[in-house]
Amino acid sequence: MTEEVQPVNKAAADPPPVRKKGLEEKMKRWGIPIAIIVFLILFFMPAPEGLKPDAQKSIAIFTGALVLWITTPIPIYLTSLLSILLLPLTGAVKDQEAAFGTLGFDVIWLMVSAFVLTSAIMKSNLGRRFALWMVTKFGKTPVRTLLVLVLINFILAFFVPSTTARATLMVPICLILLDIYKSIPGKGNLGKVMLLQGVQADAIATSGVMTATAGNIIAVGFINDQAGGHIGYMDWLLASMPTAIITMLITFFIGLKLFSIKGESAFEHATDTLKEELKKLGPFSLNEKKATLIFALTVILWATGDYQKGWFGFEISTEQTAVLAALLCLLPRIGLLTWKEANIKWDLMIFAAGAYAVGNALDKSKGAEWMIKKVIAGLGLEHMSHALVYVLVVFLSMYSHLIFTSKTVRVTILIPAFIALAKSLGMDPVALALASAMTLTYTITLPPHSKVNTIYFATGYFTVLDQVKYAIVTCFIGAAVISLSLFTWFKILGL
Incomplete structure (x- = not known):
């Protein structure tokens, strides 16, 4: 068994807990009573005109769950369990299978398989070997090294379907580089820009690959269902x-303008030291060979999904491919993992199941449609052009992480709402929901906005102000590029 390589900087691997501010403490304290009060008011109030009883009950459950998901007085998966229980008990859904059956959705299986694949790539050390090889091969100058690190993040997004796992993989490599380049926290900009671009490359690359995070998979489930x-x-x-590529390239060079690295870092002997780190991994292990073959097969099957029917007379779906890959990873002798080593986040599975149950109840009961119509009337959106609504939704979705720190919670709240909005205005719900979903990985403004941010921030190479300054620009550019894509690239693709 290949021994797992420990991170160079312990702070990067075990970031200090973020101290909760006064507002967050108050939200936790008052979350449950507020959720109960909101639920009871909405559940028992006289039904407004046009709102059916099951829709009213669905809205009450969804809103109560929303308060708990945002304030987090209890873990989010417990809120989902409570929601799944309340839907059939209150009559919000007529058949309890509509609530309890969501854990069997194909998208849940895709998430399970994604966690198995993540565990395999982490155990095999394949990702670390690849990253060190890329830097020693192509990173001959500071700027080229930064570009290589961004490229590695984008490549890893295809193979490591976890933002946190990729950050855990990349930060030690960055710290090795910065030690070699004699970059000290608080002195110079090389470490600052390298780690800030690591945060952004992780997030932006994630937006480009459907399986790069569970949030994308959940969003696709809503869009298709x-x-x-x-x-x-x-x-x-x-x-x-x-x-994602256009946004990253633009913001990459903006980062070099914001944090100039001209005249920094001695590169003498850097390549030799990195080659030593690569040499420590030893020869290509059996586990790495297995991981390479499994991931190559997975990517080939995903990439050829649209052509398999014509070639073979049958098609292997995205979900079937993911389950096949997980099976190969776990099979005795063939695979490289035991079931205990597969780090499957069951709490996230249960949260997603509850989110789907409540979201689908809102959709099928027409509760979401009723709410959106009220919002449209209140904001006057029906008098705006569809183009303006598209842009407003994309920017709203982009900056929503300032309020909701969890990607999965934001997906659960926003995607069904935007789908209902599009239907109410006679717009294309698929295009609007897909464009907004593409923004939801941009959780890059403050350290507490994601585990990735915390891991990178714990290195001490950049300040909160540095991150905010760079992120505001990046988020604006990302939203602008996605908005432009809606009216150009989406049409070319037939979306």
Whole structure:
């Protein structure tokens, strides 16, 4: 068994807990009573005109769950369990299978398989070997090294379907580089820009690959189930990856302007030291060979999904491919993991199941449609052009992480709402929901906004102000590029 390589900087691997501010403490303290009060008011109030009883009950459950998901007085998966229980008990859904059956959705299986694949790539050390090889091969100058690190983040997004796992993999490599380049925290900009771009590359690359995070997978589930879409792995990749690459390239050079590295860092002997780190991994292990073959097969099957029917007379879906890959990882002798080593986040599985149950109840009861119509009337959106609504939704979705720190919670709240909005205005719900979903990985403004931010921030190479300054620019550019893509690239793709 290949021994797991420990991170160079312990702070990067075990970031200090973020101290809760006064507002967050108050939210936790008052979350449960507020959720109960809101639920009871909405559940028992006289039904407004046009709102059916099951829709009213669905809205009450969703709103109560929303308060708990935002304030987090209890873990989010417990809120989902409570919601799943309340839906059939209150009559919000007529058949309890509509609530309890969501854990069997194909998208849940895709998430399970994604966690198995993450565990395999981490155990095999394949990602670390690849990153060190890329830097020693192509990183001959500071700027080229930074570009290589960004490229590695984008490549790893295809193979490591976890933002936190990729950050855990990349930060030690960055710290090795900075030690070699004699970059000290608080002195010079090389470490600052390298780690800030690591935060952004992780997030932006994630937006380009459907399986790069559970949030993307959940969003696709909503788009296909509620908007009538048929978004698969390649559809997401073709729609989102070009915008991700363009955004990253623009913001990469803006970062070099904001944090100039001219005249910094001695590169003498850097390549030799990195080669030593690569040499410590030893020869290509059996586990690495297995991981390479499994991931190569997975990517080939995902990439050829649209052509398999014509070639073979049958098609292996995205979900089937992911389950096959997980099976190969776990099979005795063939695979490289035991079941205990597969780090499956069951709490996230349960949260997603509850989110789907409540979201689908809102959709099928027409509760979401009723709420959105009220919002449209209140804001006067029906008098705006569809183009303006598209842009407003994209920017709103982009900056929503300032309020909701969890990607999965934001997906659960926003995607069904935007689908209902599009239907109410006679717009294309698939295009609007897909464009907004592409923004939801941009959780890059403050350290507490994601675990990735915390891991990078714990290195001490950049300040909160540095991150905010760079992120505001990046988020604006990202939203602008995605908005432009809606009216150009999406049309070319037939979306």
